[in-house]
Amino acid sequence: MTTLISAKQITRYYGKHCAVNQLSVSLKKGQILGFLGVNGAGKTTTLQMLCGNLAPNSGEIYINGLNMLTQPKLAKRSLGYVPDTPPLYKDLSVHEFLCYCAQLHAVPKATIKAAVKLAETRCGLTDVSDRLIANLSKGYQQRIGIAQAIVHNPDVIILDEPTVGLDPLQIIEIRGLIRELGQKHGVIFSTHILSEVQELCTDVMIIRQGTCVLNTRIEDLPADKSLEAIFIELMSLPSAGDL
Amino acid sequence: MIKIIAIREFKTLFLSPLAWTILAILQFILAFLFLTQVENFTMLQPQLANIDNAPSLTDITVTPLFGNAGIILLLVTPLLTMRLICEERRNKTLSLLLSAPLSNAEIIIGKYLGSLGLLAMIVALITVMPLSLLFSGTLDFGKLFANVLALLLLVSAFASIGLFMSCLAGHPTVAAMGAFGALFVLWILDWSAGLADKPSGLFEYLSILRHFQAIQSGLINTADISYFLLFISLFILLSIRRLDKERL
Structure with missing residues (x-):
């Protein structure tokens, strides 16, 4: 290993x-x-x-x-990092924000769309992709925080x-996500x-x-x-x- | 990377009403001042015809317009730059940039260029006003260019000090006040230099106003240009150092 x-x-x-x-x-x-x-x-x-x-x-x-x-x-x-307060630009939409994060982490231009889509699917954000982050609940914001950390597929x-x-339901979902991430990443x-x-x-x-x-x-x-x-x-x- | 941050910063400015409000209000005030100058010129025109070497249309309209714009931007730039780093820190979004594969220099320069984009836009909008005079008159383009250059250098210097204050301060209002204070002192240094019996060379050199007016008069001097370039680099470097300190 x-x-x-x-x-x-x-x-x-x-x-x-x-x-x-x-x-x-x-x-x-x-x-x-x-x-x-x-x-x-x-x-x-x-x-x-x-x-x-x-x-x-x-x-x-x-x-x-x-x-x-x-x-x-x-x-x-x-590295992908989710601080205790998720670092979100609240006046952006979920999609815009994740694209920006992908760019910051030097994801090649051609694959940004696919990377963002994958992160959105993994964190269950597909339905809210076009909404402003400020208008979303804390649970969703937490998930965006995680999506932001995995968008560039870090080790x-x-x-x-x-x-x-x-x-409780969101906790179970997030735990499931962490377990899934743990298989391929650290x-x-x-x-x-x-x-x-x-x-x-x-x-x-x-x-x-x-x-x-x-x-x-x-x-x-x-x-x-x-x-x-x-x-x-x-x-x-x-x-x-x-x- | 610098480009990505700069574009994001520029776009973010337009997501809030701040940029739009500033653009609208500035344009209104300066248009009013410009109109007064044009009015002045039409009143003075008959007398000017009799004077040798009389001030031209450009001297009477353009130079005061850009001079006024400089003073108003001294008040406005701190408001534009106060949020740059300060708000990222307050909203805890700074860690997004700090844990991304970026150097601090890239973050600072990106942020700086983003805010400079809006300021350049303001300068462009101001320049359009005198250009409208071309419908019925002629302009001294050399002088107009000198004025645009002077104003661009001036706002770049304003933005660099604003950015530095934003790195220092814990609250955007404090950053704005700090930047405004520093700029105002640098602006009026020249006055105190004139008060004493012997003008102080150092104060005279440090005064932004003096260098701004020198370029504005059409005398594009390397000394004045380097003053601004040094000024900008100094505060950008200090900002980078300050961000470095965040990690220590």
Whole structure:
């Protein structure tokens, strides 16, 4: 299996506060990595660093073997990122917006139409293709956010809390989509819903105060304990800072 | 890539009523001022006939028109440029550009050219007004060209400072106020230079107005052109640096 993401010992400070401390992440093709942690644990910061939106203070990030810091333009070609707030230009129609995203990601002109159509079909946006994004519901906007990240068929897809604020049916749809994406791509997504991880992911990573406290395959989790029990146990341990 | 961002930016301006309103209001005000100048000329015409080396139709109508346009655009450009980066940051859409395979320079220059497109359109519409005089008179095309060039350079400089302020500010209104303040100070620097007993060479050089008027008078000087080019490059570079800092 090819390694898609390999981040080594990345550290990020906000002023004096250390948000992410010596964290290493690796993702292979066909893996879906669930990223867990309480609020403020450094999930979003880590994802932003993996996408090149933030620079780590130290450490290295390789996407598909390309260094994010020295060859950002090439590395970002194989990335699709859905931030916690989907980045949408609300005064465009869905179709216009996705075409623009395809152009930004250097999809060849001849294949833009087909790429946008495929993304729309995969995310169930065909019916609303001509509507203004501002007039669509949050669920649809979330789906446009995902469509935007897969329109250029990237190897790695990174989603930051993709199911927040969606109704149960939409959550099931989005999970189905993530599962489908996981077969051909590598997917990392952060969430607060533990059952979601158990149901969807092949791997799980739990971080606490910016350091990794658990990184394992779902199958390797102890069978007698639920993920929830493990999570609570890990969170109640005294942290390195307290000792 | 620059082209894609620039075209998107230009089109987005026309999706909101802002661009249309600005175009309409500017055109109305400047047409009114232009008409006053033409009226002035018709009143002065008999007297001008008796003077040697009298100011021409171009001097009386075109130069004041472009001068007024410069002042009005000083007020308007910050409103056009305030949203460029600032609003992307506020709406959290900046991450779309930051995670796309684009360099920061491409983002900034694309945005800059997009807004410059609208400003160039305004300049073109202003230029049409004096051209209408050709129905019944003659124009000094050299001077007209100098005026168009001066105004184009002026708005390009305005836009570059507006873009930089938009990179700095957290709110579009703050960006607009900052850009307006900076431009106004650069505009009036020349006045204070005149107040002192000894005019300050530095202030005189920094004043936008002085360079603008020099080109406007028909004297296209490399020094003035390079002033504007340096000005524009400085603020574009600063904007790129500022966007780089966003990641650090």
